[in-house]
Amino acid sequence: MVYHLRVNRETTHLTTDVLIIGAGAAGMSAAIAAHDSGARVMLIDRSLIGRGGATVMAQMTVAAALGDEVADDWRCHFADTIKAGRGLCDEELASLVCEQAPAAIRQMDEWRIGWARHQDGRLRQAEAPGHDRPRCVYVDFLNTGPAVSRTLRTQVQRRPAIVRIGELSIVDLVIADGMACGAVGFSVTEGRTVTIAAKSVILCTGGLTRLYACNSASVNMGGDGYALGLRAGAELIDMEFVQFFPIGHLAPRMIGMDPIMWDPFRYKLGGQLLNAEGREFIGDYDRIEEGHYRATRDVATYAILKEVAAGRGSPHGGVYLSFRHVGADKLRAAFGPVIDRLQANGIDLTREPIEVAPIAHYHMGGLRVDAALETRIANLFAAGETVGGANGANRLSGNAISEALVFGTAAGLKAATRAHGQRGRAWSEVAAQETIALIGGGEMKRANPASLIARLQILMDERVGPLRSEAGLSIARAEIGAMKKEIGDTPPPVQSEFDSMRLDWFDLRNMLFVAESVVLAALARRESRGAHQREDHPDADSRWLVHQTIRLDNGRLVLDALARKHDAMWETAE
Amino acid sequence: MKRVATLIVRRGAPAEGVSWSRYDVAYEPGQSVLDALRRIRVDEDPTLAFRFSCINANACKECLMLVDGKVVYACTARLQSREMRLEPLPNKAHIRDLVTDIAPPDERLSNARNR
Numbered sequence: 001m002v003y004h005l006r007v008n009r010e011t012t013h014l015t016t017d018v019l020i021i022g023a024g025a026a027g028m029s030a031a032i033a034a035h036d037s038g039a040r041v042m043l044i045d046r047s048l049i050g051r052g053g054a055t056v057m058a059q060m061t062v063a064a065a066l067g068d069e070v071a072d073d074w075r076c077h078f079a080d081t082i083k084a085g086r087g088l089c090d091e092e093l094a095s096l097v098c099e100q101a102p103a104a105i106r107q108m109d110e111w112r113i114g115w116a117r118h119q120d121g122r123l124r125q126a127e128a129p130g131h132d133r134p135r136c137v138y139v140d141f142l143n144t145g146p147a148v149s150r151t152l153r154t155q156v157q158r159r160p161a162i163v164r165i166g167e168l169s170i171v172d173l174v175i176a177d178g179m180a181c182g183a184v185g186f187s188v189t190e191g192r193t194v195t196i197a198a199k200s201v202i203l204c205t206g207g208l209t210r211l212y213a214c215n216s217a218s219v220n221m222g223g224d225g226y227a228l229g230l231r232a233g234a235e236l237i238d239m240e241f242v243q244f245f246p247i248g249h250l251a252p253r254m255i256g257m258d259p260i261m262w263d264p265f266r267y268k269l270g271g272q273l274l275n276a277e278g279r280e281f282i283g284d285y286d287r288i289e290e291g292h293y294r295a296t297r298d299v300a301t302y303a304i305l306k307e308v309a310a311g312r313g314s315p316h317g318g319v320y321l322s323f324r325h326v327g328a329d330k331l332r333a334a335f336g337p338v339i340d341r342l343q344a345n346g347i348d349l350t351r352e353p354i355e356v357a358p359i360a361h362y363h364m365g366g367l368r369v370d371a372a373l374e375t376r377i378a379n380l381f382a383a384g385e386t387v388g389g390a391n392g393a394n395r396l397s398g399n400a401i402s403e404a405l406v407f408g409t410a411a412g413l414k415a416a417t418r419a420h421g422q423r424g425r426a427w428s429e430v431a432a433q434e435t436i437a438l439i440g441g442g443e444m445k446r447a448n449p450a451s452l453i454a455r456l457q458i459l460m461d462e463r464v465g466p467l468r469s470e471a472g473l474s475i476a477r478a479e480i481g482a483m484k485k486e487i488g489d490t491p492p493p494v495q496s497e498f499d500s501m502r503l504d505w506f507d508l509r510n511m512l513f514v515a516e517s518v519v520l521a522a523l524a525r526r527e528s529r530g531a532h533q534r535e536d537h538p539d540a541d542s543r544w545l546v547h548q549t550i551r552l553d554n555g556r557l558v559l560d561a562l563a564r565k566h567d568a569m570w571e572t573a574e
Numbered sequence: 575m576k577r578v579a580t581l582i583v584r585r586g587a588p589a590e591g592v593s594w595s596r597y598d599v600a601y602e603p604g605q606s607v608l609d610a611l612r613r614i615r616v617d618e619d620p621t622l623a624f625r626f627s628c629i630n631a632n633a634c635k636e637c638l639m640l641v642d643g644k645v646v647y648a649c650t651a652r653l654q655s656r657e658m659r660l661e662p663l664p665n666k667a668h669i670r671d672l673v674t675d676i677a678p679p680d681e682r683l684s685n686a687r688n689r
Contacts, residue, residue: 012687042686049681051634052627146633163689166681187683189669194683218627218634253604256632256650450615497587498673501620 011193016042017419019198024053026384027204028152029408039416041162046169050153052220054206058145060263061136063398064101069125069134074098084130085392086530091566092371093390097403104405113151126267128397130296136398172435173232176428180380184435191494193439197427199419200379207385212360213457216260223514225386229367234375236550237388240521240532241364244466246300248359250318254345268334274320275312298394298530301358301466318357323349364391373411383407393530442493447486449504469535473523521548577601577655584661587670601655608648623671
C-alpha cells in the first residue's frame with residue numbers, strides 16, 4: 001500500500017485552565033463542576049466524545065444510600081464497600097463515594113436521566129450482591145450506562161464554554177518544576193501534533209480491561225491514564241487487583257449485545273448458576289444462593305473457575321446460567337424488548353440455559369491520590385476508575401458509576417480552585433520537547449502492533465487472570481519484556497490520516513507498561529485476597545493487609561509497601 | 575473444506591482515487607463483520623482503518639458502514655460465507671478506508687483551533 005503524504009505536520013497549540021482527559025461519566029462530571037466554578041475547561045477524548053469508555057457500556061446499576069426502597073444510611077453502604085474490599089479500601093476515598101453518591105443520583109434525576117421508579121414516585125432500588133439491602137438504582141431496560149452518558153453529555157453541551165475535542169490521543173503529560181502544566185498528543189484523524197497548556201489536569205481515562213482478551217470494555221480502556229500518570233511522576237496503588245465480572249456471556253454466540261447483560265437479569269429474576277451436573281455450586285464456596293444473587297464478584301469468579309478446572313464446566317469452558325424456571329411472561333415483563341433481541345440471536349431463555357464465564361471488567365488499582373483526588377504531582381488529579389484505592393481488593397457491584405460521578409465532581413471543583421489560584425506553572429515548551437519529538441519521529445517497523453496487542457491480551461488472560469501463580473506470572477513478565485523490545489522506542493512514521501497502526505503503537509506502549517505494573521504487584525503479593533487469587537498461596541495472610549505502590553525511577557518500575565491509613569472499620573466489619 | 579468469507583474493502587483517502595483490498599477470512603457461524611475486520615488487522619493488514627469502540631455491544635454506534643450497499647452496524651451484521659463488499663458511509667466526508675467524519679462539528683480539533 002502506498003500512501004500519499006498529505007498528513008498535516010503543523011503543530012496546534014491550545015490553552016485552557018482545566019484540561020480533562022477522558023469523556024466518560026467521570027470526565028463529563030469534572031467538566032461540569034469545573035465550568036460551574038468559573039474555570040475555562042477543555043474536555044478531550046481519544047474516541048468520539050461520550051461514545052467510548054466504560055460508562056456507555058454499563059448496563060447495570062448505581063449504588064447509593066437513598067433510602068427510597070427501604071430505609072438506608074450512607075454508613076451502611078460504606079460498611080458494605082469496606083467489607084467487599086477485603087481490608088484494603090482507602091477509607092477516605094470510600095466514604096467520599098458513599099456519602100456523596102445520593103446527591104449525585106438526585107442531581108442526575110433532576111437532569112431527567114429516567115431512573116426506574118415506583119408508581120408513588122420513589123426510585124426503584126435493586127439488591128445487588130454484597131449489599132445488605134436494596135440500594136442500586138437503574139434505567140430500564142439495560143440502559144443505565146447509555147442514560148448516564150446521554151444525560152451528562154446534554155449538560156456538557158448546555159455549557160458552550162466547555163471546549164470539547166474528540167479523536168485527540170494524549171501521548172504524555174507535561175510536567176515542569178514538579179507541577180502539571182499541560183499535555184501533548186496528536187489528532188487521530190489529521191495526524192497533527194497538538195500541545196495543550198493547562199493550569200491543572202484531570203485524568204479520567206478509565207481502567208485497563210483492554211489488557212485482557214475477554215473483557216467487557218471499550219477499545220480505549222488500555223490503561224492510558226495509569227501510564228500517563230506514572231511517566232509524569234505519580235504513583236500507582238493496588239495494581240494487582242483486577243476485577244473479573246463472573247458471568248460474562250460466553251455462548252451461544254451473540255452479537256449487538258453487551259456481554260455483562262446477565263447481571264441485571266439476575267438482580268430482577270434471580271436465575272440459577274449451574275455446573276455441568278445441573279447443580280447450583282456457589283454454596284460450595286460461599287453462602288448458599290438459593291435462586292437469589294448474593295455472592296460477590298471475587299467469590300463467584302473463583303467458584304466458576306474452580307468448577308471448570310474440576311471438569312464440571314460447560315462445553316465452552318464456563319458454567320450455565322438458567323432462567324428456565326422463570327416463565328415467559330415474567331421474563332417479558334422484566335426485560336421487554338431485550339427478549340426480542342435475544343430471540344434474534346437464537347436465544348430462548350425459557351428453553352435453554354446460556355453459558356457464562358468470568359471476563360475482565362474493572363480495575364480496583366490506579367493512580368494514588370489524596371482525599372482531594374490529587375496525585376503526588378501538583379495540579380495533576382484523577383477521577384473515576386483511574387483512581388486506585390477506594391475499592392480495595394474487590395469492588396462492590398454498583399460503585400463504579402457512583403465513584404465516577406462523585407470523584408469527577410470533586411476533582412473538577414478542586415482543579416478549578418487550583419486554576420484560579422497562584423500555584424500554577426506556565427507552559428514549558430522545553431518540558432514538552434521530548435514528546436513532541438516522539439510524535440514527530442518514527443521508523444518503519446516489521447512488527448504488527450495489532451498482532452502484538454492480541455498477543456498481550458491472550459498472555460494476560462492465561463497468566464494474569466483471576467487465578468495466578470509465581471510460574472505463570474514470571475512467564476508473563478518475561479513475555480512483556482520481549483514485546484517491549486519488539487515494539488521499540490519509536491512509533492511507526494505518520495503515513496496517513498486515521499493511521500490505525502500508529503494509534504495501536506501508542507496504545508501498546510501504554511498497555512505493556514501497565515501490564516508490567518499489574519504483573520509486578522501480583523508477583524510480590526504472596527497471598528490470596530479478593531480479586532487476586534494465588535494458586536501457590538491460596539490463603540489470605542493478615543501480614544499482607546498493606547497496599548503496594550508503584551513508581552517510575554530512572555525508567556524502571558519500583559514497588560513499595562504502604563501501610564493502610566486505617567484499620568478499625570475493617571476489623572469491625574469482620 | 576474450510577469455509578471462507580471474502581471481504582472486498584474500499585481503501586484509501588479521497589485524494590488517492592478508489593482502490594479495493596480483498597481479504598479471505600475463515601468463516602465461523604455467528605461472527606459479525608466487525609469480528610472479521612478486527613481479525614484482518616491482527617493477522618494480515620494493520621493499516622486497514624475502520625471505526626469501532628465498544629466491540630460488538632452496539633453501544634458506541636461508531637461502526638456504521640455500507641455492507642453490500644446497505645447502511646449497517648458492522649457489529650450487528652452477520653459475517654457470511656460469500657463475498658461481501660464494504661464501503662464507507664456515502665453521506666459523510668470520507669477520511670480513509672472505511673472511516674468517515676462522523677464527529678459532531680463542534681467536537682473537532684478544527685473547531686477548537688478557531689475559538
